[in-house]
Amino acid sequence: MAKFRVGRVGEQIKKEISNVIQTELKDPRIGFITVTGVDLTNDLSLARVYLSILGSEEQKEETLKALGRANGFLRSELGRRVKLRHTPAIEFRFDSSIAYGSHIEDLLQQINQQSQES
Template sequence: MSELRVSRVAEQMKKELGDIISKKIKDPRIGFVTVTDVSVTGDLQQAKIYISILGDEEKKQDTLIGLAKAKGFVRSEIGKRIRLRKTPEITFEIDEALEYGNRIENLLRDLNEDTR
């Protein structure tokens, strides 16, 4: 399958997921969630949704549990919004890239202050 189609499906899913999670899911365990990336396999059968969650570690785990419980609903909503023969199976993962980038930035700032 063409890489262009896979990337277009991933982008469309990312857009729709942001809307679904913020407006349609009413689970109180789910906090402030941002969809940072969607990775779809070449055959469009699997999709990994990378999310960033505002809050402490406990809030992140609660949000992941809430999203896991709502996975079927989210998948059916995506199926209604995106025209695909088969809606991909979805998994949610916390995107550690933002925290990693902030940590590196803080380390560099500390090093820069120490050299002055």
């Protein structure tokens, strides 16, 4: 039963953090961000937020630093929007699955082109 609640709360946190980042944060260092997932601990004390960020490696690092500096604001906004007894701490991480999937798709297209040429 508790795992269903953790999943529901995680999805709500994902939705709210995505909304706050896109509408409330005005930092120019923050580029185009997609919140791809949220992992919550079972006691709801820590939320790992996975982000997909477009841009170069330098832009990704700057965006991550800017989000780290806005962590307190994001946590307070999350506490206002999601009614929980304790607002979880937020930890941001890169999600490289989209880039990895794109790389695999490119490799498959190259293999497909080579097989058609032979």
